[in-house]
Amino acid sequence: MLERRTRLIAYTAFLLALAGCPAPAPKEIAPTREGLDAYARRLYDLAEASDQGQADALDAELRRTFHFLGVPVVDSRQLPADELTQRLESPHPPAVDFELQLLAQGLRSGVVVSLESLLLELGDQGFKTRDPSASLTPEHLIEKLSPLVEKGDYTQAERPLALILALGRERARRSGVPPTNAVFGDDVLDPLQLTLFMRQVLPIYAAARAGTTQGKLQSQRSAAVLQEIVLEKVIESVPGLADAFAKGGVNLVKMAVMLYGSKLYLSATPTKLWHQRPGADSVSTLTATVEYTWYPYDLGIMNYLQSLGITLPDKGPLPGKTINWAYDKDTLGQHGELTSFAPRTDAKGQASAQFTVTTFEDTPEEGWIADNIKTAATGFVRIQSHGLVQELEKLEAEFRFITDGGLKGKTHNEVQLEILEYHRLPLLSGTITITEEQDLDSYTRYDAPDDSLHTETSSMVKKRFTQHLTLEDVAINNSHVTVSSSAEFSSLVEGNGHSWGVENCLDEPPGPFTRYTEQGYSISGSSTEPVEVDIAPIDGDVEKPDAVEFLSMGFETSHVWASGMGKAREYGNRPCKSGGPFDTSFEFPVMEDWSNYSVALIIPRYPVSPVTFQGSTALALPTLPPGLRWTRTATWDLSLRP
Numbered sequence: 001m002l003e004r005r006t007r008l009i010a011y012t013a014f015l016l017a018l019a020g021c022p023a024p025a026p027k028e029i030a031p032t033r034e035g036l037d038a039y040a041r042r043l044y045d046l047a048e049a050s051d052q053g054q055a056d057a058l059d060a061e062l063r064r065t066f067h068f069l070g071v072p073v074v075d076s077r078q079l080p081a082d083e084l085t086q087r088l089e090s091p092h093p094p095a096v097d098f099e100l101q102l103l104a105q106g107l108r109s110g111v112v113v114s115l116e117s118l119l120l121e122l123g124d125q126g127f128k129t130r131d132p133s134a135s136l137t138p139e140h141l142i143e144k145l146s147p148l149v150e151k152g153d154y155t156q157a158e159r160p161l162a163l164i165l166a167l168g169r170e171r172a173r174r175s176g177v178p179p180t181n182a183v184f185g186d187d188v189l190d191p192l193q194l195t196l197f198m199r200q201v202l203p204i205y206a207a208a209r210a211g212t213t214q215g216k217l218q219s220q221r222s223a224a225v226l227q228e229i230v231l232e233k234v235i236e237s238v239p240g241l242a243d244a245f246a247k248g249g250v251n252l253v254k255m256a257v258m259l260y261g262s263k264l265y266l267s268a269t270p271t272k273l274w275h276q277r278p279g280a281d282s283v284s285t286l287t288a289t290v291e292y293t294w295y296p297y298d299l300g301i302m303n304y305l306q307s308l309g310i311t312l313p314d315k316g317p318l319p320g321k322t323i324n325w326a327y328d329k330d331t332l333g334q335h336g337e338l339t340s341f342a343p344r345t346d347a348k349g350q351a352s353a354q355f356t357v358t359t360f361e362d363t364p365e366e367g368w369i370a371d372n373i374k375t376a377a378t379g380f381v382r383i384q385s386h387g388l389v390q391e392l393e394k395l396e397a398e399f400r401f402i403t404d405g406g407l408k409g410k411t412h413n414e415v416q417l418e419i420l421e422y423h424r425l426p427l428l429s430g431t432i433t434i435t436e437e438q439d440l441d442s443y444t445r446y447d448a449p450d451d452s453l454h455t456e457t458s459s460m461v462k463k464r465f466t467q468h469l470t471l472e473d474v475a476i477n478n479s480h481v482t483v484s485s486s487a488e489f490s491s492l493v494e495g496n497g498h499s500w501g502v503e504n505c506l507d508e509p510p511g512p513f514t515r516y517t518e519q520g521y522s523i524s525g526s527s528t529e530p531v532e533v534d535i536a537p538i539d540g541d542v543e544k545p546d547a548v549e550f551l552s553m554g555f556e557t558s559h560v561w562a563s564g565m566g567k568a569r570e571y572g573n574r575p576c577k578s579g580g581p582f583d584t585s586f587e588f589p590v591m592e593d594w595s596n597y598s599v600a601l602i603i604p605r606y607p608v609s610p611v612t613f614q615g616s617t618a619l620a621l622p623t624l625p626p627g628l629r630w631t632r633t634a635t636w637d638l639s640l641r642p
Helices: 002-018 033-048 052-068 081-088 097-109 115-124 138-150 159-175 191-208 216-226 249-260 299-307
Strands: 111-114 127-129 235-237 262-269 272-274 283-292 322-327 336-341 350-357 373-386 397-399 414-422 427-447 453-475 480-503 511-527 531-537 548-555 558-573 582-594 597-604 611-618 628-641
Touching: 033 052, 033 097, 033 159, 052 097, 081 249, 081 299, 097 111, 097 191, 097 249, 111 115, 111 249, 115 127, 115 138, 115 191, 127 191, 138 159, 159 191, 191 235, 191 249, 249 262, 262 373, 262 397, 262 414, 272 350, 283 322, 283 373, 322 336, 322 350, 453 531
Parallel strands: 272 414
Antiparallel strands: 111 397, 127 235, 262 283, 283 350, 322 373, 336 350, 373 397, 373 414, 427 453, 427 628, 453 480, 480 511, 480 531, 511 558, 531 548, 548 597, 558 582, 611 628
């Protein structure tokens, strides 16, 4: 229903234009800031749409836009060529039907031109500021037009510039980035903005020519038009310079044909690059392509364009077009540069460049592991094209998608590159001390069923084991490393027993006996052998804060050689044995073989600056039998640096 209504309005406007009657301004376009902002949103919504119905609606909406601004729209097929040319050459020319078609295509293609390049071109064409102390720059234009932004309602003369500013604000809003200025919104003009701006320029140019031979016939009309040109208060034209605007609206048609009928693309392979290292992709090949895509829907239009001196290029590649290359120097430029680039398109309409990462990978090879990758930088490579319009050589054209969700890199004329590198492996230094203590007190009694033997024994065991690990710049890269180690071991074993009863001697009659025994030994030792350490992330689901690595440091079996003294004493009456109490002492070597153990550490994974941390933990213990006390603790004093 909306589409039918839109077509009906467009058709009504078309009939009114044929009849020479001005079409009424659409009621929904209110000449207020709020009204123009709403209209800019609608226009861009239609420009973004991909279906044909919305594309047709955009064509109709542009026709209504020109009627709202007081610009008549004529059908090129309904007027004789000479009459159409005469009307186009006036300082306030009408819009032509196929010109609107080109504007719609330009909006859908995302064509924009740099405001700065437009002002540079105008300066070359003899335009200057009214203020003799100022230059024709975006900053000066912003300053002079800022009062227009503050107005709530606009006169008929103010509508073109007010709509230009509203479109800029809406495009800046959709880009998802803060506006570069509060007047134009950003630093470019879309096809409709550019056309409306140039329609402000034409009468200023015509007024400057009024005193020349060529301008006499237009002088009275130009003066009348200038009374309604707001931009005339800001800039003026110097007569006698370049005549790029001599034919008025004909120049606008030619600009539309060449600028909005072209397309510009940029591609890159690959888009993910690495800091330089063997086998890594460190060079991206970029290809810019300029093509001409528009063709008139009527042979009569083609003939008419030729009568105006406008020769359409063939559809396809556009050779010889200037390409300007640029890239984000604050991001990509910190890691690489454009090492080669073609300034113009070749016979295929293409120009190539290479972006090369010049920074070398400074992480040692052992750190080239999959979970150690980080993004060093992301940024865009962009292109602009000059020379699409021969008379306006300085115009810099870009092609952008304008989306309500922001550009997000989805533009014709820019590609996003990502530069990858490996984290510099954090180096761990310091000491870890493992201490294990075992205390065992036991008592047992045995009574034989026939009362022939009774025994009581008690014992005490005290073991101490301490290992000191020294880490010197150990790379945290989930690896198996060897670290310095020293260990001390001590063990004290004491016990005694008491036996009594009747002892059955083989050749002697049995007799009662009593026997006492004491035994024990004490050993100690140390070791300075290196120890193998496995460093790996802790298995299992561990809730951990960002940028923190949970590591398990597993230490292999530690062998400690030790030596010590032992003693044994036995005394009492033993009927089957001869002799009395006796003492025995001994010295022996022993090797203690301790089981594997590990320590879980919570340390920053990739420190930006050196970190020092200390801690201790008591390791989990199994259920212990009565009389046994077993503790294992770990303490550490470590530092981590990039």
